[in-house]
Amino acid sequence: MPRRDPAAFAEFVAARSPALHRAAYLMVGERQLAQDLLQESLTKTYVAWPRLRDHGKAEAYTRKVITTTAITWYRRRSWNAERPTESLPDTVAGGHDDAVTQREWLWTALQELPPRQRAAIVLRFYEDLTEAQTAEAMDCAVGTVKSQVSAGLAKLRDRLGDRFGEHADDLLPPTLMVVTP
Amino acid sequence: MTELLKDTMDQAADSLLAPDLDVQAMVREGDRRVGRRRTAVVGAGVAAAVVAAIAVPSLLPQDQQRATEPVGFAAVFEAHQPSWATGSEVHVGGRSFDAGHQVFAYVQTTEGVVFSDPSGQVWASNGTQTVGVGRTDAEHPRLEADGSRVAWTTYGDGRPTEFTVYDQATGEVDGLAAQTGDAEVLALDGTDVYARDGREIVRWSLATGTRTSLGRPTGIEIEDVKAGVIAHQLPHADDGATSPYFGRELGETLAPDFYQTLALSPDGTTALGESEADVPALADTATGAVTPITVPGYGFFVGFGWVDDDTYVGLGVNEPYQTTPLDLLECEVGGTCTVTAEAIGSAASGVVLPFGQSMDD
Structure with a gap:
């Protein structure tokens, strides 16, 4: 019978938690919340540990749990009404004012997206997952990923349009280009 | 840009x-x-029909004991009334009996209970009589029940590992030697025993005496088998995680929104389990469609067995989960739940439920 091995699990946490933490942060936009999300997601991974035959691939499972848990938390807590929006750290190396401003606006706009759209965009553009991998992580169909990415990018474009006018279209990838298989 | x-x-x-x-x-x-979760994972269905055994039986050891309760329990066990154990006491149908030995892990049959004690000795009790029927792993027993029969793995003592089936209705014991030492009974479906023998999944038919290989699918987990329907998990090729499937063949019907099966209905049409960890749900084994289970009034609920094809049993508990007494409930598929036994004890107080494995496993 497969057993839970706390030592092997702890090794996995030590090795992979920094990367998973970054993904969690991008999905929720708040440091403490991201840490709580990662703690909960890794606990679920430990519960499922005997079923994750290849422990080297447990990261994919944890990423899926982070995504689905973040979406669930959002539904339960109505984060839109309660959560603060953290500002983007000003650590751009060599960036000029326009670039900094664009990133600030884009970061704020990203945090205002509905959670499924935000998750889809994080998984596709930060994690560089394919549409199929994103669908697996979000526990949904590939078609849903396409529509969530498309809708998310459209909202970002609209939001940025308020600030950058017609140039906003140049700041983000066209929807059809980014949902290629 | x-x-x-x-x-x-x-x-x-x-x-x-x-x-x-x-x-x-x-x-x-x-x-x-x-x-x-395991507190509730009652093993194998207690309601499937009893099929007459035709295998040549061996005689049981004669170390019978009298249980302390003189009144018969046949009716309550036949009616599949929920049971639980504390120490050597088995509680069912509003009464209890002393099985004579500490109940470490047990299953419920149509005739009574079959349990292992902390030393690995396997006993059968119908409420009035307790009989020693075999041995299994002391620390990690796995008993599987269907109807009046119970299957387990007999290990060691210098002999080959053996799959063992005991019929509590007739007292017959049958065995099949495993081909490897690394073998384990996984499920019992009428007269068919499903087991892992090394890397091979095998079906041993008591009715015909045949041993059939179901292949060596890497990473497969058999969760339950009823009426020929196999609830199992198959690993993904890419990431090592598993997905649940149902079918008479392996890999037949994927249930993408299901997490795991805890018990199949006696007719094999419905899986009782979870849609994600700690979230109770039912799944249609023909389509894989999932229906959530909602039981108001409990912080945690999990279904763990079946009374009949339309009625399952489960437990409800509120926080703190380790110390709050558990309620046993009976629920209709698509309907409501009613409490059948209230505050039976807490997980911390040593309550044992009939899922066939150690409560610590």
């Missing part, structure tokens, strides 16, 4: 300090959740 989105996310992510995680808390909490 297409890099702006990625650059923005990279910049935000790179600003993070290392997370302050508590791995010990994850392990403690994970073990607690597993314990709560």
Whole structure:
């Protein structure tokens, strides 16, 4: 019978938690919340540990749990009404004012997206997952990923349009280009 | 400019300090959740029809004991009334009896209970009489029941590992030697025993005496088998995680929104289990469609067995889960639940439920 091995699990946490933490942060936009999300997601991974035959691939499972848990938390807590929006750290190396401003606006706009759209965009553009991998992580169909990415990018474009006018279209990838298989 | 989105996310992510995680808390909490779930994982259906055994039986040992309760329990066991055990006491149908030995892990049959004690001795009790019927792993027993029969793995003592089936209705014991030492009974479906023998999944038919190989699918887990329907998990090729399937053949019907099966209905049409960890749900084994289970009034509920094809049983408990007494409930598929036994004791007080494995496993 497969057993839970706390030592092997702890090794996995030590090795992979920094990367998973970054993904969690991008999905929720708040440091403490991201840490709580990662703690909960890794606990679920430990519960499922005997079923994750290849422990080297447990990261994919944890990423899926982070995504689905973040979406669930959002539904339960109505984060839109309660959560603060953290500002983007000003650590751009060599960036000029326009670039900094664009990133600030884009970061704020990203945090205002509905959670499924935000998750889809994080998984596709930060994690560089394919549409199929994103669908697996979000526990949904590939078609849903396409529509969530498309809708998310459209909202970002609209939001940025308020600030950058017609140039906003140049700041983000066209929807059809980014949902290629 | 297409890099702006990625650059923005990279910049935000790179600003993070290392997370302050508590791995010990994850392990403690994970073990607690597993314990709560297993508290309820009643093994194998107690309601399937009894099929007459035709295998040549061996005689049972004669070390019979009298249980302390003189009144028969045949009717309550035949009616599949929910039971639980504390120490050597078995509680069912509003009464209890002393089985004569500490109940470490047990299953319920149509005739009574079959249990292993902390030394690995396997006993059968119908409420008036307790009989020694075999041995299994002391620390990690796995008993599987269907109708009046119970199957387990007999290990060691210098002999080959053996799959053992005991019929509590007739007293017959049958055995089949495994081909490897690394073997384990996984499920019992009428007269068919499903087992792992090394890497091979095998079906041993008591009716015909045949042993059939179901192949060597890497990473497969058989969760339950009823009426020929096999609830199982198959690993993904890419990431090592598993997905649940149902079917008379392996890999037949995927249930993408299901997490795991805890017990199949006697007719094999409905899987009682979870849609994700600690979230109770039913799944249609023909289509894989999932229906959530909602039981108001409990912080945690899990279904763990079947009374008949339309009625399942489960437990409900509120926080703190380890110390709050459990309620046993009976629920109709698509209907409501009613409490059948209230405050039977807490997980911390040593309550044992009939899922066939150690409560600590």
